[in-house]
Amino acid sequence: xxxxxxxxxxxxxxxxxxxxxxxxxxxxxxxxxxxxxxxxxxxxxxxxxxxxxxxxxxxxxxxxxxxxxxxxxxxxxxxxxxxxxxxxxxxxxxxxxxxxxxxxxxxxxxxxxxxxxxxxxxxxxxxxxxxxxxxxxxxxxx
Amino acid sequence: xxxxxxxxxxxxxxxxxxxxxxxxxxxxxxxxxxxxxxxxxxxxxxxxxxxxxxxxxxxxxxxxxxxxxxxxxxxxxxxxxxxxxxxxxxxxxxxxxx
Numbered sequence: 001x002x003x004x005x006x007x008x009x010x011x012x013x014x015x016x017x018x019x020x021x022x023x024x025x026x027x028x029x030x031x032x033x034x035x036x037x038x039x040x041x042x043x044x045x046x047x048x049x050x051x052x053x054x055x056x057x058x059x060x061x062x063x064x065x066x067x068x069x070x071x072x073x074x075x076x077x078x079x080x081x082x083x084x085x086x087x088x089x090x091x092x093x094x095x096x097x098x099x100x101x102x103x104x105x106x107x108x109x110x111x112x113x114x115x116x117x118x119x120x121x122x123x124x125x126x127x128x129x130x131x132x133x134x135x136x137x138x139x140x141x142x
Numbered sequence: 143x144x145x146x147x148x149x150x151x152x153x154x155x156x157x158x159x160x161x162x163x164x165x166x167x168x169x170x171x172x173x174x175x176x177x178x179x180x181x182x183x184x185x186x187x188x189x190x191x192x193x194x195x196x197x198x199x200x201x202x203x204x205x206x207x208x209x210x211x212x213x214x215x216x217x218x219x220x221x222x223x224x225x226x227x228x229x230x231x232x233x234x235x236x237x238x239x240x
Contacts, residue, residue, distance in 0.1 A: 102236040107204055
């Protein structure tokens with residue numbers, strides 16, 4: 001697994017996409033790429049916005065470490081997001097009701113729902129003071 | 143991302159080109175709010191939109207809520223990839239897509 005640490009702020013998003021897709025792009029069809037980009041954005045923006053929202057964190061502590069790997073046998077991309085912010089499991093958030101009318105729909109709450117729909121597997125762990133979210137997506141190849 | 147606005151009487155057309163994500167959504171929101179007053183027909187032209195995340199969907203939902211009070215809103219020229227995201231999130235059921 002290749003790992004790299006980024007500043008946990010929204011401005012890092014383009015750099016993170018470059019890092020991840022440099023490794024997996026040649027195995028990624030356009031559709032896979034868009035769905036992975038969506039999952040990556042939603043997860044990372046959550047970290048950037050909320051993980052270090054408490055003032056107890058120093059600026060240099062506000063980071064996210066991202067790991068990328070390909071399981072060659074199955075052609076599955078594995079992407080791991082780690083942060084040292086407040087303990088938070090996004091998977092416990094209730095899915096939005098997608099049947100509601102526009103006037104009744106809440107603005108927001110869609111990010112983690114989109115993420116779940118765009119990947120094949122998603123897992124959360126908290127240990128040693130770190131939130132770890134792992135996503136897996138079977139790549140259909142080019 | 144490129145945002146192009148055309149106003150003809152009470153119709154506002156917004157052409158989006160590029161990626162509507164967390165980093166570009168605030169610009170679109172600002173442009174929308176600067177021009178939405180008095181609009182009775184809001185048209186989003188999505189032909190050149192390559193990507194939309196929840197940050198972009200939030201703007202579409204907010205715009206839909208405003209336009210339900212003052213007129214109507216529709217999306218035109220939506221690509222297959224963007225349509226899939228609208229579908230997953232149930233937005234195809236609440237937005238008018240042509």
